[in-house]
Amino acid sequence: MSKMFKKFEFFLFLVIVALIVFFAFSTENFFTLENLLDLLISYSFLGIMAAGMLVVLISGGIDLSFTAIATVAQYIMAIVIINYSGNLFSAFLVAGIIGIVLGGTNALLIYYLKAPAMIITIATLNLFYGFTIFITRGRWIYNFPDWFNQSHNVFSFTAADGTYYGIPLPVILLVLVFILTYIILKYTILGRKIFAMGGNIEAARRAGFNILGLTIFVYSYIGFLSGIGSVGQVLILHSVQPNAIVGRELEVIAATVLGGASLAGGAGSVLGTAMGVALLAIVWNGLIIMGVSSYWHKLIIGLIIICSVGINAYNRKRNALGGN
Amino acid sequence: MKGILNKKLLLLLGVVLVGLFLTGMASAQDYEIVHVYKIAGIPFGNVEESGVVQAGEELNVNSYQIAPTEPDPAQQVRMIEDLIAKGVDAICVTPNDPSALEPVLMKAQKKGIIVVTNEAVGQKGADWDIETVDPKVWGANSFEKFAKLMNGEGEFALFVGGLEVQFHNDWADAALVVQKEKYPNMKLVTNRIPCGESIELSFTRTNELMKAYPNLKGIIGIGSLGPIGAAEALKAKNMAGKIIIAGSVMPEQSAPYLKAGLIQTGSMMDPKKLGYSMVYIAKLLLDGEEIKDGMEIPGLGAAVVDFEEKTIRLHGVLNITAENADKLGF
Numbered sequence: 001m002s003k004m005f006k007k008f009e010f011f012l013f014l015v016i017v018a019l020i021v022f023f024a025f026s027t028e029n030f031f032t033l034e035n036l037l038d039l040l041i042s043y044s045f046l047g048i049m050a051a052g053m054l055v056v057l058i059s060g061g062i063d064l065s066f067t068a069i070a071t072v073a074q075y076i077m078a079i080v081i082i083n084y085s086g087n088l089f090s091a092f093l094v095a096g097i098i099g100i101v102l103g104g105t106n107a108l109l110i111y112y113l114k115a116p117a118m119i120i121t122i123a124t125l126n127l128f129y130g131f132t133i134f135i136t137r138g139r140w141i142y143n144f145p146d147w148f149n150q151s152h153n154v155f156s157f158t159a160a161d162g163t164y165y166g167i168p169l170p171v172i173l174l175v176l177v178f179i180l181t182y183i184i185l186k187y188t189i190l191g192r193k194i195f196a197m198g199g200n201i202e203a204a205r206r207a208g209f210n211i212l213g214l215t216i217f218v219y220s221y222i223g224f225l226s227g228i229g230s231v232g233q234v235l236i237l238h239s240v241q242p243n244a245i246v247g248r249e250l251e252v253i254a255a256t257v258l259g260g261a262s263l264a265g266g267a268g269s270v271l272g273t274a275m276g277v278a279l280l281a282i283v284w285n286g287l288i289i290m291g292v293s294s295y296w297h298k299l300i301i302g303l304i305i306i307c308s309v310g311i312n313a314y315n316r317k318r319n320a321l322g323g324n
Numbered sequence: 325m326k327g328i329l330n331k332k333l334l335l336l337l338g339v340v341l342v343g344l345f346l347t348g349m350a351s352a353q354d355y356e357i358v359h360v361y362k363i364a365g366i367p368f369g370n371v372e373e374s375g376v377v378q379a380g381e382e383l384n385v386n387s388y389q390i391a392p393t394e395p396d397p398a399q400q401v402r403m404i405e406d407l408i409a410k411g412v413d414a415i416c417v418t419p420n421d422p423s424a425l426e427p428v429l430m431k432a433q434k435k436g437i438i439v440v441t442n443e444a445v446g447q448k449g450a451d452w453d454i455e456t457v458d459p460k461v462w463g464a465n466s467f468e469k470f471a472k473l474m475n476g477e478g479e480f481a482l483f484v485g486g487l488e489v490q491f492h493n494d495w496a497d498a499a500l501v502v503q504k505e506k507y508p509n510m511k512l513v514t515n516r517i518p519c520g521e522s523i524e525l526s527f528t529r530t531n532e533l534m535k536a537y538p539n540l541k542g543i544i545g546i547g548s549l550g551p552i553g554a555a556e557a558l559k560a561k562n563m564a565g566k567i568i569i570a571g572s573v574m575p576e577q578s579a580p581y582l583k584a585g586l587i588q589t590g591s592m593m594d595p596k597k598l599g600y601s602m603v604y605i606a607k608l609l610l611d612g613e614e615i616k617d618g619m620e621i622p623g624l625g626a627a628v629v630d631f632e633e634k635t636i637r638l639h640g641v642l643n644i645t646a647e648n649a650d651k652l653g654f
Contacts (some may be wrong), residue, residue: 029535038535041560042528077613136364137395142577151560164562237523237556239577241549244522293515295487 004324008260008312012275015308016282023286034163038172041236043281044174046252047057047274048229051181052222053256054273056117057216058185060198060265062253065106065121066226068128073098073227078141078240081148088152090220095227102128102221114274129246142239149238150297177225180269195217198265203293255280257310279308354386357415359599360403360465361391365626367576367654368595375599379607383395387603397424402430407437414438414606422447440602445635452615454600454605455625455634459491463498463546466591466642470544470570471502473588477509478541481533483554483571485521485547490522495546499592513537520547520571523556531559534567545571548592552578556588575642579649590644594646595654597624597640605636 024031049066056063073095080086080094092304102124110120153166185191197204197214205211234240259276283304287297359376361369373389380387385627392399397420405428405513407415419425422444429439430447441450464506475478484492496516503510513533526549533540534557543554549573558564564607565585573581573590581587601624608615615636617629624638 027536029538032535035532035535038528038531042524042531045524090333137363139366140574142578167559168560236560237527237553237591238554239523241523244524284528285532286515288517288529289536291514291536294517 008315009269009272009275010021011306011311011315012259012272012279014280016275018296019279019282021281021288023204027286027289034165035285035289037165037167039285040171040174041168042285043277044170044236045233046248046281047174047277048177048225048232049222049252050089050273050277051177051270052131052225052229053252054259054268054270055181055185055194055262056218056222057256057261057263058198058251058265058268059194059214061110061117061218062263063103063106063121063214063219064118065102065125065128066222066251066252067249068125068132069102069206069223070098070226070230070233070245071242072102072128072132074230074234074240074245075136075141075242077227077231078234079152080142081145082143085145087147090146091231092228095231096224099223099227101223103220103226104216104221107212107219110219111212111215123223123281125246125249126270128134133242136242138242140241142237144234144238148235151315152235170229170236172250172286173228173232176296177229178237178270178274185270190214195266196317198267200266213227228281254305260312279304326530332606341580349526352529355610356385356410357385357414357416357603357610358407359387359389359602359611360400360407360418361389362400362418363395364391364393364418371652371654372595372599375596375601377526377599378596378604379600379603383604383607385603385607389599395420400425401428408432408435409459411435412437414440415608416440416442416602416606417444417450418442419444419447427451438606440606440609442598442602443474446462446633450634453607453635454598454602454638455635456601456638457593458639459546460498461494461639462591462641464502465501466495466546466571467502469512469589469591469643470499470542471507472489473568473570474510474524474542474627475505476507477514479511479537479539480542480544480568481513481537481540482525483520483529483543483545483547483550484516487516487518488551489547492546499544513540519553520545520550523549523553525556525616526553527548528553530554534561540567542568542570544569548572548574548577551587551590552581552633555581558586559584573644575644575649575652575654578644579646582644582646582649590649591641592644594640594642597638597642601638601640 029035036055039076043269052066065133076098077091107125110117113120135201151166152169153171156166158164163314193209193291197209197211255276257263258279261273283301287300346636357427361372363369369391376387376389384456390403392403400420401424401599404415409433415437417425419441426448432439433449439450441453445453447453482496484496517529530543530553545551551573552567554569558567569587570589572592574592578587578590604621615629618626620626621638624640628637
């Protein structure tokens with residue numbers, strides 16, 4: 001199993017390198033520190049959610065409601081910050097707790113109703129999102145206090161050519177989330193149990209695994225990451241918009257599956273997911289920088305996803321047939 | 325006994341007579357014109373209401389605005405039923421769902437009530453629909469302002485909300501016509517980019533554009549979040565004013581950006597003029613005047629009338645600047 005995924009990851013790595021070389025030679029400004037940083041900033045939120053999605057997919061589940069969870073968390077966080085002040089820590093705390101609670105709700109519904117996770121989470125997507133729109137009337141929020149609106153760069157400098165570089169908090173958050181997810185999946189018993197559950201849930205149950213506990217963990221985890229990721233997004237954009245996140249579920253799932261995670265469960269890696277996100281980011285970014293007309297973008301992205309997933313499926317089939 | 329009864333009768337007669345006299349007066353000049361808005365309490369609607377009231381004062385009619393507590397077509401239907409029962413002279417309505425209002429508006433028309441709508445081109449049951457933003461005029465005017473800020477030269481990019489949004493495409497087409505005809509030294513770097521309805525996408529695209537086109541001097545956008553996202557990108561790089569940013573924005577939201585010099589100029593549909601124009605047209609219709617192409621509406625320019633669609637197009641766009649952005653009330 002692991003050999004096969006190493007192979008796929010290697011293939012993905014080659015594709016990314018090829019794309020980088022291609023864009024680096026065909027444009028002036030692609031392969032620059034500034035662009036790399038901008039990419040990280042722009043895709044930090046997508047990456048954080050993809051890490052959560054990876055864990056859910058490995059466990060054999062799926063979550064389509066995390067974008068609504070992120071929206072709810074963003075709204076409640078914004079209301080708390082604006083009305084009761086607080087600090088960055090409390091912002092993350094509030095959003096994280098909301099995420100865990102809503103994710104946990106998903107898990108309980110999925111476990112006790114024994115309905116497909118996809119159906120349950122489509123329902124809760126509408127439930128959470130509908131409730132938010134009902135309460136907030138779809139209002140945008142942008143009157144954050146000044147301390148919240150100032151830039152939260154962990155590290156910044158101005159280069160010799162006068163370009164200002166800043167590494168904002170969300171980028172650090174992305175790195176931390178990837179490391180945390182990597183450790184959970186690779187080095188903890190919990191992580192191995194999640195793989196086992198996704199591989200064969202009945203076997204896991206008979207082996208005495210606490211399936212309820214594992215289900216609660218994976219859905220709370222994606223909820224938690226959606227919550228804190230959404231705060232990171234607000235730190236960059238300084239506004240909350242109810243329809244900004246919902247609708248991006250498929251983008252996140254596409255990035256995760258591009259990175260080798262299987263919708264059937266039991267397979268996937270943090271490295272692969274990171275590369276899946278990177279691939280999407282690089283293609284979008286490169287197309288704009290190359291000056292490709294916006295009318296072509298979606299078409300090209302679609303082709304790349306089909307090719308990549310096709311090659312992954314081919315690899316898998318070959319391996320299943322006992323080839324190398 | 326008899327005397328008291330007579331006194332009571334006389335009093336009653338008096339009241340009835342006065343009542344008749346008052347209603348007679350009302351139908352003569354004090355029309356009751358009511359605007360049914362989508363939902364109560366939202367800033368845009370509140371400003372629109374001030375326009376409805378202003379028109380009432382200027383035109384000497386009794387005009388006011390009502391709205392349901394939920395953005396619910398059923399509640400609007402009930403409100404319109406009540407207005408019909410009350411016998412108002414004209415109903416202006418901004419439907420939450422045009423098709424849901426069809427029967428009740430037809431009923432109002434049957435009772436001789438003038439019906440005027442907004443945001444409902446081709447509404448059945450309406451005498452006329454009024455639209456106060458013409459994307460073509462707005463796009464052309466916005467580009468003029470933008471071009472002046474750019475001194476008529478340099479590279480620029482154009483944001484729209486979506487490549488399939490007709491209104492935005494009309495706006496963008498009109499802007500580019502002005503550029504081609506009057507500002508040959510300005511250059512659109514790439515096709516219109518669909519990101520104007522998302523701050524995050526506009527932020528990302530702005531960063532990318534600055535790298536792809538190092539000489540980029542300006543960004544103009546339709547879709548109220550494009551300029552905001554572009555401004556956030558400049559802010560993150562300490563580049564306020566290095567690139568001219570213009571386009572459609574919500575006043576209150578854009579105020580801090582305009583003040584910080586991150587956005588140079590903005591514009592938006594003017595809710596006050598919208599409210600004003602509906603009452604104005606309703607009054608014209610009540611006076612029995614004819615709707616003519618090119619007729620002037622105070623503050624909203626010459627009307628472009630589509631007699632087939634029964635649509636009156638006006639131009640009520642608000643210029644938003646650092647000075648007025650936080651005083652407009654929405």
